[in-house]
Structures are given as structure tokens and as C-alpha cells.
Amino acid sequence: MTRRALVTGGAGFIGSHVADLLLATGYEVSVVDDLSSGKREQVPEGASFHELSISSDGAAALVRESRFDVLYHLAAQIDVRKSVVDPRYDARVNIDGTLNLLEAIRCAGAGTRFVFSSTGGAVYGDLAEPPTAEDAPKNPQSPYGTAKLSVEYYLGYYARIHGVEAVTLRYANVYGPRQDPHGEAGVVSIFCNKILDEKSLIVYGDGRQTRDYVYVGDVARANLLAADVALPPLDGLDSRSFNIGTSVETDVLELARLIGDVAGRRPDVQHAAARPGEQRRSAVQIARAERGMGWRPQTTLVEGLRRTFEWFSGLREGRNA
Ligand code: NAD
Numbered sequence: 001m002t003r004r005a006l007v008t009g010g011a012g013f014i015g016s017h018v019a020d021l022l023l024a025t026g027y028e029v030s031v032v033d034d035l036s037s038g039k040r041e042q043v044p045e046g047a048s049f050h051e052l053s054i055s056s057d058g059a060a061a062l063v064r065e066s067r068f069d070v071l072y073h074l075a076a077q078i079d080v081r082k083s084v085v086d087p088r089y090d091a092r093v094n095i096d097g098t099l100n101l102l103e104a105i106r107c108a109g110a111g112t113r114f115v116f117s118s119t120g121g122a123v124y125g126d127l128a129e130p131p132t133a134e135d136a137p138k139n140p141q142s143p144y145g146t147a148k149l150s151v152e153y154y155l156g157y158y159a160r161i162h163g164v165e166a167v168t169l170r171y172a173n174v175y176g177p178r179q180d181p182h183g184e185a186g187v188v189s190i191f192c193n194k195i196l197d198e199k200s201l202i203v204y205g206d207g208r209q210t211r212d213y214v215y216v217g218d219v220a221r222a223n224l225l226a227a228d229v230a231l232p233p234l235d236g237l238d239s240r241s242f243n244i245g246t247s248v249e250t251d252v253l254e255l256a257r258l259i260g261d262v263a264g265r266r267p268d269v270q271h272a273a274a275r276p277g278e279q280r281r282s283a284v285q286i287a288r289a290e291r292g293m294g295w296r297p298q299t300t301l302v303e304g305l306r307r308t309f310e311w312f313s314g315l316r317e318g319r320n321a
Pocket residue numbers: 008009010011012013014015032033034035036037038039052053054055073074075076077078093097117118119120170171172173174175180185
């Protein structure tokens with residue numbers, strides 16, 4: 001029987017790749033997105049599109065009545081700085097909007113598996129030496145990270161008390177085609193576009209801060225695998241959470257150099273004042289996803305950067321949507 005999936009945030013960067021892969025795998029796909037940052041044209045043809053907020057009664061009714069096999073929850077307020085400026089807005093979308101969906105699943109008898117997009121970068125903080133394992137101490141530094149971690153605790157509650165099958169994926173820094181270069185995240189897309197505009201790359205501080213860059217196609221694949229992963233017994237916050245990254249730390253100067261290489265240009269790098277509070281190092285351990293889900297990243301950083309740069313150049317020539 002054809003399996004049915006709902007992708008919230010399916011007009012956005014990662015969600016649209018998840019929707020593409022689901023369709024290619026034979027799923028029947030619905031997308032809920034309020035287009036607050038996503039784009040209608042990124043929703044793949046073949047998916048049925050519902051322009052709705054995850055906080056709306058309409059979204060709850062859709063989840064209740066459709067009884068999807070899997071709900072991939074990617075819709076979110078993703079801007080860490082916005083969460084600092086307006087933590088209540090962040091909580092309304094990222095906590096309350098998520099609870100709206102979970103309550104709908106509970107009301108419908110908990111038959112829908114819930115795959116949650118959380119964040120390794122923002123929930124761990126810098127208490128543990130990278131690469132960080134799932135059971136490392138949590139120390140979110142922002143309302144955004146706090147909200148993501150709160151939802152993870154709620155998922156434990158819904159699993160224990162209501163039998164909701166929930167899996168959490170904690171992403172490292174995701175990059176690839178369709179990432180918004182105007183957002184706060186997405187240094188790869190920002191650098192690609194600066195190079196295409198023949199402008200300087202701005203590096204904050206000394207450029208030696210590291211991140212773990214994982215290609216969006218690999219992240220989409222992790223989402224699909226999470227639908228079928230055998231759920232480990234519930235045992236505290238981390239038991240059903242999987243880091244999705246590469247474990248490799250790359251610093252900003254190295255990233256600029258690699259993007260320059262794939263672009264065939266030597267970018268001009270300008271240093272600006274370090275951003276206060278910026279984390280120095282970040283990377284996640286992925287042994288649990290390898291063992292538990294049979295997932296490992298398949299795209300090298302150079303290959304992923306090449307695909308991303310080509311996609312942004314194609315966009316300017318009208319070759320990509
Ligand atoms: P994105 O902004 O491209 O996608 C988010 C989508 O959610 C957008 O299409 C937006 O329109 C939609 N949305 C926002 N608020 C909504 C609401 N109230 N109702 C319905 N739709 C709403 O961001 P992304 O980078 O694709 O992120 C997807 C998920 O992955 C998010 O949950 C994010 O927190 C998580 N994540 C991303 C990264 C990364 O590196 N990009 C890292 C860790 C976690």
C-alpha cells in the first residue's frame with residue numbers, strides 16, 4: 001500500500017528536499033507551510049500543498065483526519081537572532097505550533113510516526129569537546145535552542161504516556177541547493193552568492209571557528225530512514241535522538257578556500273569583529289545513526305560544495321527553480 005507522509009516546512013530548504021525524496025521513493029506526499037520563509041515553487045509537483053500555519057486549526061484537522069503514516073516536522077522559526085529578539089514568537093511557532101501537531105496525532109490515536117528536526121549546534125552548547133555525542137550535557141544558549149530541546153522533552157512525554165512514535169534528528173550545519181542566502185544561517189550559500197557577485201567574503205573574528213557541514217541530500221535520506229528505524233526502548237531524553245552530521249570540523253577560512261576552489265576563483269576575504277557569544281567549535285558524533293539507522297553521510301564536503309555552487313550559478317542563469 002502507498003505510504004502517506006506529511007512534510008511541514010516542505011516549501012523550505014531541507015523540507016523541500018525531504019518531499020522530493022519521498023515522492024521519488026513512492027510516497028504520497030502532503031506539504032503544510034505558511035510560506036513565511038519558504039517558497040511555493042520549492043514544493044515539488046506531485047505533492048499536495050496546504051498553505052497553513054502549523055499553529056492553525058486547519059493543520060490540526062488535516063493531521064487528525066488524514067492519519068498520515070509519517071509526519072516530518074521541519075516547519076520552524078529558524079533564526080537564532082530573531083529568537084533572541086522575540087522569544088515569545090519563537091516559542092509560539094517552535095513549541096506551541098509543534099504541540100498543535102502532536103495533540104492532533106494523539107487525538108487520532110497516535111498512529112502517525114513523528115520525525116522531528118532538532119539541532120545539534122544549538123542544543124549542546126560548548127560544554128563537551130566536539131564531536132559531541134547524543135548523551136552529552138545540553139546547554140542551549142538561545143531561545144531557539146531552548147525551544148528545540150523543550151520539544152524533545154515533550155516527545156518523551158507523548159511517547160511514554162500516549163504511545164506516539166517519535167524520532168528526533170539533531171542536525172549539524174546543513175548546506176546545499178535552495179538554502180536561503182539572506183538568512184542568518186547558511187554561510188555556504190552566503191559565500192557562494194558573494195563569489196558570484198564578485199564581492200568580498202566577510203569572516204567574523206579570526207575565521208578559525210569550526211562547524212560540521214552536512215549535505216542536504218544526506219539529511220533528507222536520514223529523514224526517510226527515521227520513518228522505519230526500530231525504536232530503542234525509552235530511556236531518558238536522548239534514547240530516540242540521532243545526530244546527523246559528519247563529525248568533521250571545518251573552519252570558516254578553510255570553507256572559504258574550498259568554495260573558492262570549486263568556483264575556480266580566489267575569493268577576497270575581509271575580517272570583521274568577532275560576534276559576541278559565538279561558539280568556537282561544533283561537530284557531532286554520528287556512531288549512533290550509523291548503528292541504529294544504517295545512515296552515514298555519502299557526500300564529501302567538496303562534492304557538496306560543488307553541487308551547491310553550481311546550483312546557485314544555475315539559478316542566476318534561470319536553470320533552477
Ligand atoms: P527553512 O526556513 O528553509 O524552512 C522552514 C520552513 O518552515 C519554511 O518553508 C517556512 O515557511 C516554514 N514555516 C515557518 N513557520 C511556519 C509555521 N508557523 N507554519 C507553517 N510553516 C512554517 O529552514 P530549514 O533550514 O530548511 O530548516 C528546516 C528545519 O531544520 C527547521 O526545523 C530547523 O530548525 C531545522 N534545522 C536546520 C538546520 C540548518 O542547518 N539549516 C540545522 C539544524 C536544524
